[in-house]
Amino acid sequence: MAQPELARQQNTQLVLAELKAACATCNLRELCLPAGLSNEELDQIEAMVNICRKIRRGETLYRAGEVFDAVYAVRSGFFKSRVTYEDGRDQVTGFSMAGEILGMDGIGQGSHNCDAVALEDSEVCSIPYTRLEELSREIDGLQRHFHKLMSREIVRESGVMMLLGVMRAEERIAAFLLNLSQRLNARGYSPLEFHLRMTREEIGSYLGLKLETVSRAFSKFHKDGLIEVEQKFVRIRNIEGLKQIYAHHVN
Amino acid sequence: MAQPELARQQNTQLVLAELKAACATCNLRELCLPAGLSNEELDQIEAMVNICRKIRRGETLYRAGEVFDAVYAVRSGFFKSRVTYEDGRDQVTGFSMAGEILGMDGIGQGSHNCDAVALEDSEVCSIPYTRLEELSREIDGLQRHFHKLMSREIVRESGVMMLLGVMRAEERIAAFLLNLSQRLNARGYSPLEFHLRMTREEIGSYLGLKLETVSRAFSKFHKDGLIEVEQKFVRIRNIEGLKQIYAHHVN
DNA sequence: CTTTCAGTTTGATCCACATCAAAACACAAA
DNA sequence: TTTGTGTTTTGATGTGGATCAAACTGAAAG
Numbered sequence: 001m002a003q004p005e006l007a008r009q010q011n012t013q014l015v016l017a018e019l020k021a022a023c024a025t026c027n028l029r030e031l032c033l034p035a036g037l038s039n040e041e042l043d044q045i046e047a048m049v050n051i052c053r054k055i056r057r058g059e060t061l062y063r064a065g066e067v068f069d070a071v072y073a074v075r076s077g078f079f080k081s082r083v084t085y086e087d088g089r090d091q092v093t094g095f096s097m098a099g100e101i102l103g104m105d106g107i108g109q110g111s112h113n114c115d116a117v118a119l120e121d122s123e124v125c126s127i128p129y130t131r132l133e134e135l136s137r138e139i140d141g142l143q144r145h146f147h148k149l150m151s152r153e154i155v156r157e158s159g160v161m162m163l164l165g166v167m168r169a170e171e172r173i174a175a176f177l178l179n180l181s182q183r184l185n186a187r188g189y190s191p192l193e194f195h196l197r198m199t200r201e202e203i204g205s206y207l208g209l210k211l212e213t214v215s216r217a218f219s220k221f222h223k224d225g226l227i228e229v230e231q232k233f234v235r236i237r238n239i240e241g242l243k244q245i246y247a248h249h250v251n
Numbered sequence: 252m253a254q255p256e257l258a259r260q261q262n263t264q265l266v267l268a269e270l271k272a273a274c275a276t277c278n279l280r281e282l283c284l285p286a287g288l289s290n291e292e293l294d295q296i297e298a299m300v301n302i303c304r305k306i307r308r309g310e311t312l313y314r315a316g317e318v319f320d321a322v323y324a325v326r327s328g329f330f331k332s333r334v335t336y337e338d339g340r341d342q343v344t345g346f347s348m349a350g351e352i353l354g355m356d357g358i359g360q361g362s363h364n365c366d367a368v369a370l371e372d373s374e375v376c377s378i379p380y381t382r383l384e385e386l387s388r389e390i391d392g393l394q395r396h397f398h399k400l401m402s403r404e405i406v407r408e409s410g411v412m413m414l415l416g417v418m419r420a421e422e423r424i425a426a427f428l429l430n431l432s433q434r435l436n437a438r439g440y441s442p443l444e445f446h447l448r449m450t451r452e453e454i455g456s457y458l459g460l461k462l463e464t465v466s467r468a469f470s471k472f473h474k475d476g477l478i479e480v481e482q483k484f485v486r487i488r489n490i491e492g493l494k495q496i497y498a499h500h501v502n
Numbered sequence: 503c504t505t506t507c508a509g510t511t512t513g514a515t516c517c518a519c520a521t522c523a524a525a526a527c528a529c530a531a532a
Numbered sequence: 533t534t535t536g537t538g539t540t541t542t543g544a545t546g547t548g549g550a551t552c553a554a555a556c557t558g559a560a561a562g
Contacts, residue, residue, distance in 0.1 A: 083413055089417045093412055107399055109403070136388075137387075137391075140388075143384060144384065150359075150405065153405050154355060154359075155356050155364045157412065162342050164459060165415050165458075166342050205416070208415060208417070
């Protein structure tokens with residue numbers, strides 16, 4: 001009994017499958033790393049991206065401190081990134097969905113700066129960083145797009161700094177819902193109805209609020225006819241109203 | 252009288268000087284973009300970095316919305332980066348000192364995301380982005396280092412998210428002082444005595460606090476024998492005490 | 503010199519959100 | 533079915549930092 005248990009523990013951490021990536025037929029192509037490349041270039045990319053890794057809900061794709069050697073494209077599923085502070089306090093620094101790139105924080109110091117935790121069963125394409133470097137020397141479009149992705153991550157984070165630094169609770173939560181809505185829409189999902197993959201506590205951690213405050217804001221928005229919430233299901237009923245909350249500093 | 256006034260307004264915005272950069276003899280070399288390159292490689296870099304631009308105190312290096320075409324290395328002086336929100340609220344998102352790179356936020360969308368404002372008379376080396384792209388295809392070390400710089404900016408910002416999201420006022424301010432101290436030390440300045448280039452309000456904006464709170468924390472730290480503050484001059488008297496404040500959640 | 507002004511300090515008061523507490527709920531395991 | 537566990541909601545109370553207000557400082561301008 002001890003042996004299978006041990007084996008399970010080792011295996012559930014990561015399930016590797018040698019799979020040829022099929023960027024050319026992937027419907028996330030235009031959101032993902034190879035956005036805007038030609039068909040020949042896509043072939044080269046595919047040769048680089050050859051490992052599809054499955055991460056089950058609750059498991060980590062990587063952890064802070066681990067050696068960095070690859071970035072990951074989310075193929076399906078949903079992740080949170082979490083930084084843990086020396087004294088145990090932690091903060092969610094981002095949520096990642098299909099087509100988004102994870103792990104760029106590790107390039108600077110050669111080791112990851114945060115944990116990436118799957119919030120549902122997920123699959124990622126693994127992109128070895130040294131190959132990415134080589135290839136982006138050959139393919140201008142790849143280099144440029146990779147730079148753009150890193151730069152957008154910088155801009156995204158300064159947007160979060162704005163949330164945390166100057167907005168009040170309800171503004172932050174409206175902004176959060178609108179951001180999710182917009183990203184889901186870009187992936188062909190309904191921007192008005194969706195399931196939250198994270199808990200109230202994780203939302204709160206991301207927004208610098210306590211879970212009770214998140215819950216109260218949801219209730220308030222419901223009362224005001226802006227949204228319907230039932231557990232993790234959200235329906236936006238008045239998107240303009242939500243936008244006004246976070247655009248006009250309305251109370 | 253009207254004419255000189257107009258001319259002054261136009262000129263004070265930016266003073267361009269065609270100067271050969273001298274990365275090879277620059278004492279910021281190891282902190283800056285060309286860190287770790289060979290002498291031959293440095294020659295190539297120098298050919299790329301050929302404009303030294305002076306920005307006077309209070310002027311902007313670039314503004315949000317302007318077309319992005321270059322990143323900048325701070326040669327001397329001090330900058331703040333500032334994001335202004337639609338309704339006029341703004342936040343300082345970072346401070347940059349000699350050897351640091353500014354403007355990487357513009358790559359993603361082709362236009363700058365924030366204003367870069369000089370807090371004292373400053374000089375920057377201008378690095379045209381298309382040249383940087385080309386050259387980093389040829390020089391592996393340059394590509395790698397540029398990626399590291401972008402990645403470190405991502406990590407820096409997630410550190411600020413941590414400040415804003417989970418730390419209390421005095422912790423934020425201790426962390427801020429220690430960060431300044433460490434960066435000045437890396438540049439050969441005293442880590443224990445320095446001049447703040449920014450106002451209490453700018454510190455507060457960066458840390459998500461009001462200027463009064465910053466002032467009170469300084470006073471408290473002074474009372475506790477941790478620092479001496481006189482206007483913009485700071486002397487750290489008990490660096491371990493400061494570290495404990497932000498490492499242990501002490502009140 | 504005086505005046506002006508931006509920046510800073512300090513005190514008094516307020517309030518948005520945290521904290522504490524308890525109940526309701528969902529869902530899985532026994 | 534019960535039991536347990538994690539999540540969410542809601543209410544009551546507390547508090548850290550914001551806000552309001554006033555005085556002070558130093559530097560620059562007249």
